[in-house]
Amino acid sequence: MAFKAIASMVDRLSLVATIKDRASEIYKRLEDQKCTRGRNLDALVAACIFIACRQESKPRTVKEICSIANGASKKEIGRAKEFIVKQLKVEMGESMEMGTIHAGDFMRRFCSNLGMRHEEMKVVQETVQKAEEFDIRRSPISIAAAIIYIITQLSPDTKKPLRDISNATTVAEGTIKNAYRDLYPHVTKIIPEWYAKGRDFKNLTNPRA
Numbered sequence: 001m002a003f004k005a006i007a008s009m010v011d012r013l014s015l016v017a018t019i020k021d022r023a024s025e026i027y028k029r030l031e032d033q034k035c036t037r038g039r040n041l042d043a044l045v046a047a048c049i050f051i052a053c054r055q056e057s058k059p060r061t062v063k064e065i066c067s068i069a070n071g072a073s074k075k076e077i078g079r080a081k082e083f084i085v086k087q088l089k090v091e092m093g094e095s096m097e098m099g100t101i102h103a104g105d106f107m108r109r110f111c112s113n114l115g116m117r118h119e120e121m122k123v124v125q126e127t128v129q130k131a132e133e134f135d136i137r138r139s140p141i142s143i144a145a146a147i148i149y150i151i152t153q154l155s156p157d158t159k160k161p162l163r164d165i166s167n168a169t170t171v172a173e174g175t176i177k178n179a180y181r182d183l184y185p186h187v188t189k190i191i192p193e194w195y196a197k198g199r200d201f202k203n204l205t206n207p208r209a
Helices: 002-012 017-032 041-055 062-066 074-095 104-113 118-131 140-153 162-169 173-190
Strands: none
Touching (some): 002 041, 017 041, 017 074, 041 062, 062 074, 104 140, 118 140, 118 173, 140 162, 140 173
16 A cells, blocks of 8 residues: 555656655565554655655655645654654664755756746756855755746846745745845855846845845
């Protein structure tokens, strides 16, 4: 039943087969340890998929995973994820790695969700790379969403409402605003020169005004 649920959830998120295999492998290890009994199956399966995505360098947000988790809440999935990592570290030692994520890991998908053009996708990717040189203490997903917001505000013909960016990235509007406020002082340094030329930075709202 769990393996069918993994296959179904993976299909609904249009994930690659390697993620289904990895999630199934993680669940099988838990089953072999006889530690799945009495636990929320949907949360456990969703957490296996979340971890598999991270390990395969195809990360998804908890919110995205939650959308296909058959009613399991973000909190339940988070607890299940912590439980899995703890259990498998006992079995595998420190080789149970979650993988490191960066803002760039989410960019292409977020841009595609918003119907952005190739040039805009390119500048967003380059801006993300530049932003990593600064000490922006926000989650990679929040930074990704805020940079998309910045680039779309600099392009009057493709300007996107904050609400649309929030929906496409699954990041709350308030969270995007906070990340934008932290990025704003560095904006002329992180946007590539080839794109910045001729752009009116006055189009950007001053978050501190």
